[in-house]
Amino acid sequence: MLLPLAVAVVAILGGARCLASDTIAAGSAISGNRTVVSRGGNFELGFFRPSGSSSSHSYYVGIWYKKAVSQCTPVWVANRASPVTDPASCQLAVAVDGNLELADEAGKHVVWSTNVSSTSSSVVAVLLDTGNLVLRRENNDGEVLWQSSEHPSDTWLPGARLGLNKITGYAQALTSWKSSVDPAPGLFALGIDVNDTKQYNITWNGTMSFWTSGEWNGDVFTGIPEMISHHTYDFDFVSDANGSYITYSLQDPTVISRMVLDVSGQVRQMIWVPSDDEWTIIWTEPHQLCDVYAVCGAFGVCSEKSDTFCSCPVGFRPSSEMDWEVGDHSHGCRRNNPLQCELRSTNRSKVNGKDDDGDAFLLASGISLPRNSTSSPATQASSSRGCGLACLKSCNCTAYSYGSSGCVLWYGGLLNLQRLVDDTAGMDDLYIRLSAMDVPSSSSEGRRNRTIVFVSIAAAVSSILALSAIVLSMLVRMFRRRKQRRMAFIQAASEGGNLVAFEYSDVRRATDNFSEKLGGGSFGSVYKGKMPGAVGEVAVAVKKLEVTGGLLCVGDKQFRNEVRTIGVIQHVNLVRLRGFCSHGADRLLVYDHMPNGSLDKALFATRASSPALSWRARFQIALGAARGLLYLHEGCRDCIIHCDVKPENILLDGDMAPKVADFGMAKLLARDFSRVLTTVRGTIGYLAPEWISGVPITAKADVYSYGMVLLEIVSGKRNARSWTGEEEQRMSDYFPLVAARKVSGGEALVELLDERLNGDVDGRELDIACRVACWCVQDDEARRPTMEQVVQALEGVVAVDVPPIPTSLRALSESENAGFVMSSFNLMTSDSEDAGRVASS
Template identity: 65%
Template structure:
């Protein structure tokens, strides 16, 4: 990209260089003066690094009058500086926008330590520092150890008599990247992804949004897992709903009704005006803005009285002592269920009786409340007795209906909510483990048949979930029920579930007597413990697994990305029909994939390149994993270094997917790729289609990979398959690959037939 020049207009009276719209209105000014009152050879230049420079031509060269890199706003581009000019005292900082629609300076800013140390601080309102990068050690900031995993940036710290500043560059000039001081109070490193036409988040600090100072403003509560993440305390509402909708919550919340205070000159609330009370805000952390502490021996009632008498006291809490907060309450956070205790009994917030739903009300009002509650309780007791009779009758009818239903194969049986104790007995206390996968282990069990029907005992596979404790009970049940409605011949069916709190969660599946594909392919190579899978069986398994993934991607109401396609998650029923398993867990954690991913999910060896590069995941990640599985179905081996005989025309100790891609690309006989145990017993047309499809699926650029619909059509011979190029990432596994070989960017852009 070449630097571009344009004439800059000069305001006639002040000489300040400006930009004018077509309407002739002032839209931007540099606030500098130029000699004379007319255009004197001043030009504006946009450099390759995005720097807007105002130059004046003189006989001995060009003089820089002003440049945008000296005046950063919310964005830090490579080559720009963030630091301190020691001669002029001018500071270059990043300042967030006020909100998403207003570029005026907001509350948060990022700047270098003015005391001269080599670190950054994020500040709130230019006063309160709440995050520091740690000092620069020449490679990384000590407070950001994850910088070691990002090799595309070169940071540099310069400190001399004139200035102290940081700058950074990119190892690959073709990459487009920027660092932004976001209105949320977080700094965010973003990289442009051309194939997706959007920005990708690389890293952010602070990691947790609720660690940002005053992110929800006064009397606001932050919920890291909530949507929206900010809410007001009970009895409060946003100061500006418009600002909240535009992303700026720093103004916080205000009371629905003002306090009824009558204060004397000393700020003491008169006894006659003590019409306010305190409402307990449970389930939230104590405010993190400083509190004063009264004597440790004070009783809770004394603590309340002290706060009541002081007009400036907003809240109190009583634990080992009496803590008092004055003015606004900041940095409160919603506590999770398992941390809601921990010695925190909540904070009592001063409220007006006009908006109180409960709390410390006067005795007369308390008596009225008790009387009303008693009346309601009596009515509820009478109603509950009636409802109990109806519910018991309804449950009996439902049990009879459930027992009288047809066999499970009819596709219409209900998802069962089972008792944890029943499943523990069914699996003999989880004693027979038959496998494991994402988020848990799988055990074999037997459910007894019904007492009032001819139902036979059913063999089941019970998955004991681990690592999903973040899901709430209601959320877990709703999502499991959603998965329970998904039925396809090539998907393992979810029959039931059990949930006992957040630690004991079980999923009940049909038992697959022939186990998983990995056992059928790999475990019998050196023994005769399992029959050898014929080519006909392998090809049908490949087609069946593809159909199952196609249904997840396009056949469900909500697209489901499996995220962990591998032989262990393809099960075989009694007829050797392939059934994709573990797709439920992809749905249960699916909302993570609507955000920018910061962690890799899946299994090494089957991960698409975008997992490694951090690009947001689409269904094409499953296509890549399927391609790797298809190669293993063909070879009967893991996709590791491939050692084979010279007469087969293969390089010794080569990565099998690379060998396959080369042979397909060069038109060599593909029988050499086949599992040698099959002795060449194969339909060569099916083998050719399978090899080509597998090589298309593992292309680096997801735009070059087929959809699962195209995969199924190609395997079935409905469409012809062109010869695919060799994926660039596979070349990194070649013995002669150089260190500059990219594992992420593909150089080929072939076309899969539509």
Template identity: 50%
Template sequence: MDTRNNPWLKLSILILCLTLKTHLSHGGDTISGNETLSGDQTLVSAGGKFVLGFFKPGNSSYYYIGMWYKKVSERTVVWVANRDTPVTDNRSSQLKILDGNLVLVNESQVPVWSTNLTSANSTSLEAVLLDQGNFVLRVTGAVSNETRWQSFDHPTHTWLPGAKLGLDKRTKTPQLLTSWKNTDDPANGLFSLELDPDGTSQYLILWNRSKQYWTSGAWNGQIFSLVPEMRLNYIYNFSFYSDANESYFTYSVYEESTISRFIMDVSGQVKQLTWLESSRQWNLFWSQPRTQCEVYDFCGPFGVCNDDNTNDFCKCLTGFTPSSQNDWNLKDRSAGCKRNTPLQCESSSLSQQKDGFSSQHSMRLPENPQTVNAGSRSACESACFNNCSCTAYAFDSGCSIWIDGLMNLQQLPDGDSNGKTFYLKLAASEFPNSSSDKGKVIRIGVGSALAVVAILGLVWFIIWRRHRSVGTGKTVEGSLVAFGYRDLQNATKNFSEKLGGGGFGSVFKGRLPDSSFIAVKKLESISQGEKQFRSEVSTIGTIQHVNLVRLRGFCSEGTKKLLVYDYMPNGSLDAHLFHEKDSEVLDWKKRYQIALGTARGLTYLHEKCRDCIVHCDIKPENILLDAEFCPKVADFGLAKLIGRDFSRVLTTMRGTRGYLAPEWISGVAITAKADVYSYGMMLFEFISGRRNSEASEDGKVKFFPTLASSVLTEGDDILILLDQRLERNADPEELIRLCRVACWCIQDEESQRPSMGQVVQILEGVLDVNPPPIPRTLQVFVDNQEQIIFFTESSSSSGQSSKPRSNTSAASSQTKSTVSSSSISEK
């Protein structure tokens, strides 16, 4: 049969050829010059770490070309090609190499995204997805210097290990990390992170590429000056490079199995997260800015930000509702809020009702005020009332008015000295019973009468309160007292004398009518309901020990949750260890007894309570001292009370660098041994009288546990470790014992650490302890102290290192000693 002139056969062959040219094997890592990617086809990097293909975010109806982790069960996109130009049909859209570029064409075969190489040529090219998460366009069979384009040069909202984030000095063009618009839309959002275009070595976060609201501070060769979270540990290696053409930072992860990412979040915060496979979730290590309301205009026009409302940081002002409820639900508050009712001057209604003003108390005043010459509040109000564009005014030693949208509003806590009052213009219908002027007159008369009655009642109430004991509030289980919020407000003089603060809240000094002093903690991040909160507090209130701070009572009124403790006249331990000018220097005997008392308190929490209580935040700030310098562990039980969602708590704590155990990073379940690690880190500070991590005059960071471990191992004079202010006045045997306990407590493996009960016995002299091995982390520090790595605010270790753990073979191969009969023996 002659097939040369058979048209059907020719057509079949043509169709077959076209099919072969556009077919891409599912799961390969490369698109060659004659292949396309479409539909459900994906690229998978050679090591199986990353996937690239079409995806639909959330409930979106659009498709995007993106990259995500293959080994993470929750799809997490790290790069998007066409973030501002989605397609509607992934099967007829194609990603392919065309005219020397990598191009995405939509269902109409119109290019919607391209690598935009101006020097494109006909050289054979291929697009390859690499195991680092880098998507590259290169010459076929190319080595690194023949790469024409790479996604690492064009990040979206995620900065992956190994990628650069820097500045082209020739063009002053920075690489940007830009947030998604919302959780369902990867389009460019309002928040971006960039290296300072002016050439300084600091990162900036900008709102709408115009308003800077956060800076890292300049790079000093080791850390960013305003990011104390950057300390030495064995997880991240952070480095900086600069020459005449470019400046950039990059980071790597020492442990290859660690899945970590750095993102510019829709919240307007930069965040460092690590995947915990055990809990199948991303664990937040730290975020900047530290609080949500530090993000500029996060809640949009007429939206109010409140850091105390952790369920939803944003709400609308009175008389307003979200401009887009759908965007609001997707955490995009940029459109802010809109009026429920137009103002009279904006309305065509013939109604004679007049607009009014609603007072907004304890607020951060809106951005961009205009100054008006008015000598009184009434004159200021008139100036705003007569200007149809005026939306609010404030009178505070001068008149300020605001035109159109009110931006960057924040609700501040009662008693905050920065809180101001402004007056918001609202339509008359927003005020109750505003039907007529006659009604208004009646209301004024009634209101005046009620005011007189209220004043008389207030005078009687003040007299009555003088004879009333606040401490006689309703007693609940045990000896706990249920205080009223107003009682505690009066006792603390409206929370005016702040004693300290941390991740769980701020503490204020108070005095009850019986002249006894109290410490009142205003809790943050509480999500429990009334019944659950009371139950948990009652449980904590039953725990009594001489080395635990006594809980006297609590307050629970709506969102106001407070705990009332005994007041400790000698304050917290950190003031005596680190602030030599303001406090008495603790002699060695006091330090040793404080170490022993603290261990006894923790032993009670871990071993003597019905349920083991893990403190989760052992540090000098949480060890309080009574009049006789007896130590009292504070904030115990708050981890349980706050709940096990530690990510927010840890990112808002202050001064907690260097106390968290390695298991917080590895993602395994947290046990009492995490407290043991923190206690060990604290013991080093008992000895030295300074923070474990301390910058010297030459700018290098000194890590005291490394020095202590080295002195113990080499048998040097142990007294060289002692706080210089003690002038070598210490019992050498006790000092050696304390150093050994500290080194055992900070072993990398939980099984190698002693229990707190064993620690007590060692410090009491009942048990002896053998010299400990140098922990792997400290061995890394000993080997080399030139690199700085990224870590969390509350979880960062202190010190320096340059070698990844895989290179510390000496430390890894040493024989593991366990805290058992071979290491601890009874005297």
């Protein structure tokens, strides 16, 4: 009776799924299906076989997610290039020399080792809840001898460092898997640029760098401006005498995230979405898969519009169908039949029983010219036929192109071919060299007699059938492009859509050739437009930038990057940027249309033209605008100074909710710098004194402008308006001075209120608004509140003391030349409907 029970106990223990702890100590080992699990249960270490692998005899030691993630997702692999066939006969254990080793056949052969120089046997390996496997001494000091986070595979986990140890010269780098089922090191690597340790590169085959992050500017890498929008992560870059490295953490510890260098060569930030039970890609670099160097291998053609993004041109097939099925396109494509010049070099005259027919060329229709491939011009070739003949003289010549650039010969495997989706008019034609057997011909005799095949547009035009095919192709292409544009508009109009780069012709059509002007400002004019939406038409406002300076001085690429950075900034009290257009000198910004226009029209409209805004509406507008500015100053990764806060830049939606506009024209200010030097911009009447004095500008300049706007919300009149000659001598008419005196003197503030309201006001809110406004317009920026304090005051969270009269206003009232001062001020600020606007950029 005891023997069967003992056998049962041994069987249960032998089949245990995990060891009792997170530690591999001396005398214990991982073998077969036994594993260790981190203390909090986040990660598991053991033998695994990649999902989808066709080989049932390739096993690896790795770390994968234990809980929350249902899919087996390895984050680190030890023996990447050395799989074992029988985990039951292998052991992962701490050896007598203190190293963690993977040995097969009872220790006869070491497959993998930590290779640490240690003579201590009191060493243990511990799997941490961060996914990091550490080898450390077992004594009290717990000195870490080795850790897996410093030897990553293809995955970078939160908290791990990726960089360069300047003392040892060792650099951590992510290396892609060879394929989706083979964790062996692939061709792509992501690591720090050892020549410029403030940026990171992705390289191909250890030599070709095809993507760079740009240098770290204190908050983001300049080549990845969209990092600013990902508030899920906190990135930290450190560079000192010991090393340079970057690390990141998650603001929400419950989120499961990882960064992976994919087999395709893209680095992908991913999060686990439990509701969908799958990994979701947050962002990728490079953005376009076809920008990855040699992503489809030699002669492979990349297409962004296809689910199977790699294909082979006519006359070619994948070099390895099996590798392509698992995402390994590194071997590219090969010809269906070898070139005859190659066969002749091996003294063969027949192929598949056929006579040697020579080589020919076939037009690679709709395929771009190669990039980064070896080429040379053939200046003596004056025609397409002559160019082909020049290529045939060398067996190493694999293709030629002819067109506006003349004759160019291409050698070796063609890299970075791409399927074109836009109009290819004006591009040089590419002809790829094939065996004549793979080039269509009317008869075998004709194929033997021809050494070159040209597909000529002129010949096609001579045929009615060919001409019809061309016309039909053009119509189909036009239809597809229109459909794509329409889908882009729908995406832009739909809630949560990404920023869209519009075609200029589409925006011009949407605005009826910019026929309905909504208004104008210092940076350009705004036009109303209509675009097709998911349900009916959607109204948009298109800002046509018309001045030099600011964004317009930058190149197209920088403009697009800066606009994309602005486009990800979203808040309920900020106007949302839907898209943009950069077409030569034409720069357009497409916003949501605000049906109730700008605040200045609601406040300063002719008394008979529209009813006055109620006090409730005014106070909510003031509070919403303050919240929008607070988000720009504090809610974004970079502090954004608006620089031109005024009623014209506060728009009202259908529910009269305020939306701050034109913040895209402001300078982006890194958090590590409290000030920014810039040229004067904004509008006289709202400009803080530091603009005029030349003192560097901070976010407090926006606070001053907001204070002036708040005074106008109270009074319903412009602070600076036209005076008569008699009024010029009466400085008491200058409303900010009137308000400051009454607030400071504790007088009744209802006299400051717009008379159209007939005293219908919440006295407490009026008192708070006037006090806040007078604090905001203090000359000394140190005495002004922050926008956070402004919001708290308007919400009634904090009390507001009685402010002093600003020094400049007191001096203005006491000036003997008051009339002259106000006359000059009046001259600068009175200007038709947009009184008060004097802007320079």
